[in-house]
Structures are given as structure tokens and as C-alpha cells.
Amino acid sequence: MRLTIRDLSKTYPNGVRALRGVDLTIHTGMFGLLGPNGAGKSSLMRTIATLQEPDSGTIQFGPIDVLRHKTALREVLGYLPQEFGLYPNLSAEHILDHFAVLKGVVDVRERRAQIDVLLEQTNLTNARKKAVGGFSGGMKQRLGIAIALLGRPRLIIVDEPTAGLDPTERHRFLNLLSDIGQDVVVILSTHIVEDVAELCPNFAILAGGEILYTGAPEAGIAGLRGKLWRRVVSKAELSELGARLHVISTRLITGRPVVHVHHPESPGPEFEPIVPDLEDVYFYQITNAARRAA
Numbered sequence: 609m610r611l612t613i614r615d616l617s618k619t620y621p622n623g624v625r626a627l628r629g630v631d632l633t634i635h636t637g638m639f640g641l642l643g644p645n646g647a648g649k650s651s652l653m654r655t656i657a658t659l660q661e662p663d664s665g666t667i668q669f670g671p672i673d674v675l676r677h678k679t680a681l682r683e684v685l686g687y688l689p690q691e692f693g694l695y696p697n698l699s700a701e702h703i704l705d706h707f708a709v710l711k712g713v714v715d716v717r718e719r720r721a722q723i724d725v726l727l728e729q730t731n732l733t734n735a736r737k738k739a740v741g742g743f744s745g746g747m748k749q750r751l752g753i754a755i756a757l758l759g760r761p762r763l764i765i766v767d768e769p770t771a772g773l774d775p776t777e778r779h780r781f782l783n784l785l786s787d788i789g790q791d792v793v794v795i796l797s798t799h800i801v802e803d804v805a806e807l808c809p810n811f812a813i814l815a816g817g818e819i820l821y822t823g824a825p826e827a828g829i830a831g832l833r834g835k836l837w838r839r840v841v842s843k844a845e846l847s848e849l850g851a852r853l854h855v856i857s858t859r860l861i862t863g864r865p866v867v868h869v870h871h872p873e874s875p876g877p878e879f880e881p882i883v884p885d886l887e888d889v890y891f892y893q894i895t896n897a898a899r900r901a902a
């Protein structure tokens with residue numbers, strides 16, 4: 609199954625252009641959608657999930673024309689939104705049962721079987737009878753993904769699922785996602801570059817409602833090889849450097865600013881070459897778009 613998005617645009621009534629001619633082709637497996645706050649990620653996820661209408665454009669999932677046949681899409685969709693509420697007094701098992709009915713899993717035995725498998729997969733079997741009000745953030749997210757997986761969806765959308773999770777829970781969640789993403793389309797929307805680097809064979813960078821890059825992480829990294837340089841600078845030098853060179857990021861390392869610069873050859877003897885990573889790809893694309901717009 610393939611998800612094809614063409615020329616998708618959305619302007620909210622307050623004039624914010626959240627999506628500007630988005631084109632994306634997403635194949636089976638894990639696909640990362642990276643972007644800063646306000647990039648338009650949730651707007652895109654909600655539109656694919658048929659929860660809001662675009663102004664123009666098309667979305668095709670396999671044989672389904674998503675914007676015309678919303679019910680057909682919903683039947684194959686598992687969606688974990690950025691924020692979701694759960695009745696605190698109900699048990700995980702009870703909540704899953706409730707959502708399974710809503711998803712159309714009407715046969716009791718089939719429902720029980722799916723719930724057992726999902727509780728096991730999300731490591732919640734021991735907590736199945738506990739009220740979810742007492743669940744940790746990680747447990748709630750795992751229950752969220754279990755709910756999203758009910759009814760065996762073919763398209764799974766998870767919107768910023770690891771925000772607020774501690775490293776152990778984050779890894780547990782990411783491992784779970786990568787297990788799921790073998791034979792279905794999984795879109796992981798996030799502003800955490802590491803999540804994409806660890807999991808996604810393909811990804812896109814969205815900013816200001818536009819796709820800035822789409823491809824494999826390694827291809828993005830290869831495109832920067834030999835063109836990135838670093839230097840420790842004084843705080844006073846920062847703005848002068850920024851005016852002269854394409855500074856893609858500034859990090860404080862033990863309190864001293866270290867700049868990463870994009871340049872076809874060494875910008876000077878004080879600079880040393882660096883091996884690019886996905887974070888550099890992300891910052892390069894974001895700053896490049898800002899420079900084009902300036």
C-alpha cells in the first residue's frame with residue numbers, strides 16, 4: 609500500500625497558511641515527518657486522518673481516494689493523536705474493549721483475542737485491570753498505540769508520541785513502533801531528530817507548511833559530506849560569522865558556542881571538518897529555507 613499526497617494546501621480562517629502545496633509519497637514501513645513547532649505536522653496528520661478538510665489537493669491510500677471516501681479510510685486507519693483523553697477510572701482492558709467495538713470488532717472472541725495480543729505487545733498485560741488514571745506517561749502512550757492498532761489498521765499515524773517520555777519509555781515505544789511498521793504504512797510525526805534517525809528508512813522535513821526535503825536519512829547526510837565545518841567561537845563573534853557564512857546551528861558545549869557552518873570548502877584555518885548527522889541535515893534544510901525566504 610502506498611500513500612500519495614499531492615498539492616495539499618490549507619489556510620485556517622485566521623489566515624495562517626498551515627500547508628502549502630504538500631507533495632509526499634509514503635511507502636510501507638516507518639516514515640518520519642520532522643518539523644519544528646508550528647510546521648504544519650498536526651495539520652497534515654489530521655487531514656490524512658480525515659479529521660479536517662484541506663482547501664485543495666488530493667490524498668490517495670492504495671485504492672482509496674481519502675478525501676472522497678473518508679469512511680473507507682477510517683476503516684483502515686489507526687491514529688494516535690498528540691493529545692488524547694482516557695477515562696481515568698476505567699481499566700486498560702475496559703477501554704480497549706470499548707474502542708474495539710467502536711472500530712467494528714463486534715465478535716467477542718475476536719475482540720478478546722486482539723486485546724490480549726495488543727496488551728502483550730505493548731507490555732501492559734500485568735496492568736490490564738488497573739485504572740488508567742494511575743498510569744505513567746509511557747504506559748498511557750503504549751495504551752494509546754494499542755488503541756490505534758485495534759482492528760488491524762493498514763495506515764498508522766502517530767503524532768509526536770515520545771514527547772515527555774523518559775529515555776527508557778521512549779526506547780520501549782520506538783521499539784514497539786518499529787515492530788509494527790513491517791508491513792503497514794506508519795507515519796511518525798515528531799520534532800525529535802533522533803526518533804527518525806533510529807527508526808525511519810525514509811523521512812521528510814516540513815517547515816512553514818512546505819516540504820523542504822524528502823528521502824532516506826543516509827542520502828540527506830551524504831549530501832552534506834565534505835561541506836560542514838565547526839569552530840568554537842566567542843559570543844561576540846557569533847553575529848559577524850552569521851552575516852558572513854551559512855551557520856546552520858550553534859550549540860553550547862561546556863558553556864562555549866560551537867558553530868556548524870555549511871560551506872563548499874573550508875571557510876578558514878580555524879575551522880575543522882565534521883562528519884554530518886541527521887540533525888545537521890535538519891538544521892541545514894531549515895536554515896536554507898529561512899535564507900531563501902529572507
Ligand SMILES: Nc1ncnc2c1ncn2[C@@H]1O[C@H](COP(=O)(O)OP(=O)(O)OP(=O)(O)O)[C@@H](O)[C@H]1O
Pocket residue numbers: 620621622624625626643644645646647648649650651652799
Ligand atoms: N485550528 C486552527 N486554527 C488556526 N490556526 C491553527 C489551527 N491549528 C493550527 N494552526 C496554526 O497552523 C500552524 C501549523 O500548526 P500545526 O499544529 O499543524 O503544526 P505542528 O507542526 O503540529 O506544531 P507542533 O509541533 O507545535 O504541534 C501553526 O501556526 C498553528 O498555530
